[in-house]
Amino acid sequence: MxxxxxxxxxxxxxxxxxxxxxxxxxxxxxxxxxxxxxxxxxxxxxxxxxxxxxxxxxxxxxxxxxxxxxxxxxxxxxxxxxxxxxxxxxxxxxxxxxxxxxxxxxxxxxxxxxxxxxxxxxxxxxxxxxxxxxxxxxxxxxxxxxxxxxxxxxxxxxxxxxxxITLKTSVLLACSLKMGGLLGGATEGNTDRLYSFGKNLGIAFQLQDDYLDAFGHTDKLGKQNGGDIKANKKTYLLLKAITNASAEQKQTIETLLENDDDDKVASMLNMFTTTKADIQCREAVQHYSDLAFKCLEDVAAPSKRKQHLHELASYLLERDK
Amino acid sequence: MxxxxxxxxxxxxxxxxxxxxxxxxxxxxxxxxxxxxxxxxxxxxxxxxxxxxxxxxxxxxxxxxxxxxxxxxxxxxxxxxxxxxxxxxxxxxxxxxxxxxxxxxxxxxxxxxxxxxxxxxxxxxxxxxxxxxxxxxxxxxxxxxxxxxxxxxxxxxxxxxxxxITLKTSVLLACSLKMGGLLGGATEGNTDRLYSFGKNLGIAFQLQDDYLDAFGHTDKLGKQNGGDIKANKKTYLLLKAITNASAEQKQTIETLLENDDDDKVASMLNMFTTTKADIQCREAVQHYSDLAFKCLEDVAAPSKRKQHLHELASYLLERDK
CATH class of the missing domain: 1.10.600.10 (Farnesyl Diphosphate Synthase)
Incomplete structure (x- = not known):
């Protein structure tokens, strides 16, 4: 291997x-x-x-x-x-x-x-x-x-x-894994599990990307925090914050979306935290990440052979560490 | 059939x-x-x-x-x-x-x-x-x-x-014919002949298109003559006219390419005729058309079965009639 x-x-x-x-x-x-x-x-x-x-x-x-x-x-x-x-x-x-x-x-x-x-x-x-x-x-x-x-x-x-995000990001990871399986002669059950592994890994990865864009550390990623916020991008964090927000908080978010003030990023991050969108985003990352690793475990192959896939998935999902 | x-x-x-x-x-x-x-x-x-x-x-x-x-x-x-x-x-x-x-x-x-x-x-x-x-x-x-x-x-x-023009237009006609042959179980020799038929047909068709854009009849094609001339498009006619032109004629053509006067089309058509680019273009159409029909003749299939392909090719190459 x-x-x-x-x-x-x-x-x-x-x-x-x-x-x-x-x-x-x-x-x-x-x-x-x-x-x-x-x-x-x-x-x-x-x-x-x-x-x-x-x-x-x-x-x-x-x-x-x-x-x-x-x-x-x-x-x-x-x-x-x-x-x-x-x-x-x-x-x-x-x-x-x-x-x-x-x-x-x-x-x-x-x-x-x-x-x-x-x-x-x-x-x-x-x-x-x-x-x-x-x-x-x-x-x-x-x-x-x-x-x-x-x-x-x-x-x-x-x-x-x-x-x-499943369509835009995850299915290609899923396809990559399933094609590898198909060409190795894996059974239909195993290629399906590989596909699900990649799909859930991709969703977890994209949600983590949303999280890190807002709360990541500039020095590690080489880019400033808040790019998505500045661009009013409809990320998991923003959509979740709007879902969770009280009428008053919703008004604050809408006002923030309409302005370009210097404190836009800081104020929006504050809304993400206040509405607990940040916690729920991390929980969602964990949820899809768990699903992914479960699918990999279920693939009928020796654990030793799965080690490098396990390591790669872990690496992709722990970029902020 | x-x-x-x-x-x-x-x-x-x-x-x-x-x-x-x-x-x-x-x-x-x-x-x-x-x-x-x-x-x-x-x-x-x-x-x-x-x-x-x-x-x-x-x-x-x-x-x-x-x-x-x-x-x-x-x-x-x-x-x-x-x-x-x-x-x-x-x-x-x-x-x-x-x-x-x-x-x-x-x-x-x-x-x-x-x-x-x-x-x-x-x-x-x-x-x-x-x-x-x-x-x-x-x-x-x-x-x-x-x-x-x-x-x-x-x-x-x-x-x-x-x-x-072979790449942009002809190879897709050639591919269409060859794929039909491949799926019919034709021999390699016959699929090659079908490919050459389409390739030469496509070249003849495009050269005729160049000719008709300049000398075709507005009422038949539903578009005005000289679109290519107005756009300074490097067609067979223009390239041939430049090749054939004397130093003086070359100067006239270059001046025409730089202006947008009302008589640009008429003057350029005059240059195409004077340099005999028009005759050579018609000859080239005939040349590639002959090659195409020769390839079709050489395909090993009953003449009766080739009849509709022959008719379609003739129709495509006689649009001005």
Whole structure:
């Protein structure tokens, strides 16, 4: 079995150091190479490889599946950054900032097709892998659309929010793990458990991200607290605070959403605490985290083989420690 | 065997009247339905079905391949229209005009994945079909990038132009035909001939489109002559005129490219005629058209079975008659 570091290094060597894009037109492929060489943690491909290794040695096809997943993920980043008008990604200029919007759209498009090119290498079970990949990619698009829709709405419920982050973030982690299992010959029960592990892990991770954006420490994360608050982002914390708030507190929150004063972040954090949204967010992280680890426990594989997945999940959920 | 009209009607019934998109989020899927229900000639899916019928009855999988091709084509239209800032498509508002740019990007993305969802229904030979589809989709992106690159360049050669239109337009026609053949169990030689038939047909069609934009009749096409000239588009006619021009004529053309006078179209048409670019363009249409029909003749199938493909190709290449 291989650790996160070992698998990341091997993935970088096999895939990222020798990207499948041709030289020409370089106006199309340079942006693709640029983004993929900026780094990134490669969590999704490594989850796929680790799930595959639960069943035995890493299968050659799992490397292609891992590459497909990383390409799909980066394709969504390119297009999301255009839609969100984001200037930076991984600390560097986004593709549309650096190369223009048209090239951003087209580089994303072609990257998504190169993801399918990787899948086409897979021998068995190609149809099941392709169906899972399609379903997941469709859901990720739907998640992004819901996220954009929510910006225009004032009545987003907690359930709707959880559904949105499940689609936008969690299903791709779940898919990565399930594909690793499928390519390792895991039974349907076990691939379902791997999928649930990834789904709950993803929800816990996103809720923790919401929490850390508000209450995390600037020095550890390298970014200032309160970015979501400044952007009036409808996070779990804000939606929960509104749900819990008294009429008077609700009025305070609405006033805060409408202003851009210097004390906006501090005042909103105060509302999150007063309404106990902060505690409930931490509880929700714990809840989905527990569910995730329970699913991993239930996968029928030797505990020793699950160790690296367990460590990776723990690492992802304890970033603030 | 079925005619173009019969296959189009059946395709509309099977696929377009019952599109595979779910209801929600309707902000994502309404735009997809909107575009696909605006019509379109459905030439590509019908080419796939006709090629399939060369070998026997239409195979169930060929309907899925045809749907995948039409979805891929419409996905590229959505994104190309954003990149080209086009306000109209099929006479109606483009998706980004009607629903906004972010939704345009995302609707295109999800439509491309639904294309792969159709492919995932295919049983045999899935890998070959998937590889062909990926290769083609990548080439279509490359063609669009070259087209955009050429706008910034003053030294585009005729060969480069032919390469660009091959990628942007022809390979998808070629792919449609080859996929139909593959799913009908055609030999490699025959699928290659079908591919070449589509490729040459596409080049002839695009060159004819260049010619008709300049010299076609307004009343027949429903659009004014000279759109390409007004937009300084580097068409076969313009590139050939520049190649053939004397130093003095070259100067005239360059002056025309820099102005927007009322007589710009008439003066440029005069240059096309004087330099004999118009005759050479018609000759090139004839050349690629001949190559196309020769390839179709060489496909090992009964002439009677090729009749509808022959008619469709003739129809596409004689739009001005």
């Amino acid at each position: 291989h650790s996160f570091t070992e698998l990341t290094t091997e993935f970088e060597n096999r895939f990222v150091s020798a990207l499948p894009f041709p030289q020409s037109p370089n106006t199309l492929y340079d942006p693709c190479r640029y983004l993929l060489q900026l780094g990134g943690k490669r969590v999704r491909p490594v989850l796929c490889l680790m799930a595959n290794e639960l069943m035995g040695d890493v299968h050659e096809d799992a490397w292609h599946a891992a590459a497909a997943i990383e390409l799909l993920h980066n394709f969504t980043l390119i297009h999301d950054d255009i839609m969100d008008k984001a200037p930076l990604r991984r600390g560097f200029a986004t593709i549309h900032e650096k190369y223009g919007m048209a090239t951003g759209i087209l580089s994303g498009d072609v990257m998504s097709i190169f993801a399918y090119q990787q899948l086409a290498y897979i021998k068995q079970p190609l149809t099941a892998v392709l169906q899972l990949f399609n379903k997941t990619a469709i859901e990720v698009c739907e998640g992004q659309q819901y996220d954009m829709d929510f910006e225009q709405r004032d009545d987003v419920s907690i359930d709707e929010y959880l559904h949105m | 079925h005619s173009f009209t019969e296959l189009t009607t059946e395709f509309e019934n099977r696929f377009v009247s019952a599109l595979p998109f779910p209801q929600s989020p309707n902000t994502l899927y309404d735009p997809c339905r909107y575009l696909l229900q605006l019509g379109g000639k459905r030439v590509r899916p019908v080419l796939c079905l006709m090629a399939n019928e060369l070998m026997g009855d239409v195979h169930e999988d060929a309907w899925h391949a045809a749907a995948a091709i039409e979805l891929l084509h419409n996905f590229t239209l959505i994104h190309d229209d954003i990149m080209d800032k086009a306000p109209l498509r099929r006479g109606f508002a483009t998706i980004h005009e009607k629903y906004g740019m972010a939704t345009g990007i995302l609707s295109g993305d999800v439509m491309s994945i639904f294309a792969y969802q159709q492919l995932a229904y295919i049983k045999q030979p899935l890998t070959a079909v998937l590889q062909l589809f990926n290769k083609t989709a990548i080439e279509v992106c490359e063609g669009q990038q070259y087209d955009m690159d050429f706008e910034q360049r003053d030294d585009v050669s005729i060969d480069e132009y032919l390469h660009m």
